[in-house]
Amino acid sequence: MTKAGFIFDLDGVVVDTAGYHYLAWKKLADDLGIPFTKIDNERFKGVSRKRCLEILLEMGNIRVSPEQFDRWLQEKNEDYLSYINSMDETEILPDVIKVLDYLKNRNIPMALGSASKNARAILEKVKLIPYFNTVVDGNAVTKAKPDPEVFMKAAEALDIAAEHCVVFEDARAGIKAANAAGMKSVGIGNSEVLSEADHNFKNFTEIDFDFLSNLVSELNGKV
Ligand code: BG6
Numbered sequence: 314m315t316k317a318g319f320i321f322d323l324d325g326v327v328v329d330t331a332g333y334h335y336l337a338w339k340k341l342a343d344d345l346g347i348p349f350t351k352i353d354n355e356r357f358k359g360v361s362r363k364r365c366l367e368i369l370l371e372m373g374n375i376r377v378s379p380e381q382f383d384r385w386l387q388e389k390n391e392d393y394l395s396y397i398n399s400m401d402e403t404e405i406l407p408d409v410i411k412v413l414d415y416l417k418n419r420n421i422p423m424a425l426g427s428a429s430k431n432a433r434a435i436l437e438k439v440k441l442i443p444y445f446n447t448v449v450d451g452n453a454v455t456k457a458k459p460d461p462e463v464f465m466k467a468a469e470a471l472d473i474a475a476e477h478c479v480v481f482e483d484a485r486a487g488i489k490a491a492n493a494a495g496m497k498s499v500g501i502g503n504s505e506v507l508s509e510a511d512h513n514f515k516n517f518t519e520i521d522f523d524f525l526s527n528l529v530s531e532l533n534g535k536v
């Protein structure tokens with residue numbers, strides 16, 4: 314019986330939604346007259362919706378009432394939902410299914426650990442719910458990545474000790490959260506941005522079965 318647990322971030326790891334988040338924030342930024350580039354967007358990856366708006370308003374030096382803040386949060390989310398409403402399996406990133414099938418066929422427990430409050434809805438749209446033993450999303454946590462809370466809760470739900478877990482992440486804040494949780498971290502994307510990860514891959518097409526099998530042995534070997 315394996316002691317290893319695999320935890321996956323959602324946006325930018327399993328599905329290609331990072332671009333939709335960017336477009337929705339960009340629209341709000343344009344409306345507010347705040348310059349916002351894809352480089353600025355790196356800071357928004359892995360970060361809760363509320364924290365993203367706080368950062369955007371800090372960038373624009375804008376102070377608002379709590380009511381206006383909530384309206385803009387809602388506006389951004391409605392815009393984002395208009396993009397994800399039509400999502401289907403074609404938006405699962407390349408070779409993600411290959412990796413999930415490999416783990417599923419070996420009965421390795423898997424969790425989703427995402428800051429997004431839309432995570433469950435997206436997993437349903439792309440029909441990936443059956444792969445995950447547990448889904449810990451933005452509704453279940455109070456502290457945003459880089460706080461390790463989301464991954465600690467995922468490990469707890471899997472009933473696997475943190476040091477036997479590995480996290481796949483595309484955000485710097487997510488890699489920091491995994492490391493802070495005492496878990497192994499795999500960076501998916503730009504290795505310069507994700508330099509604190511234990512392993513780096515551009516995407517899942519670079520991950521082979523030897524790597525997965527070694528990782529499982531390594532996690533299992535821990536005492
Ligand atoms: C993370 C994304 O997964 O979820 C962030 O990387 C996003 O960019 C966060 O802000 C919250 O998402 P949502 O769907 O709750 O607005």
Ligand code: MG
Pocket residue numbers: 322323324325326358359482483484487
């Ligand atoms: Mg992400």
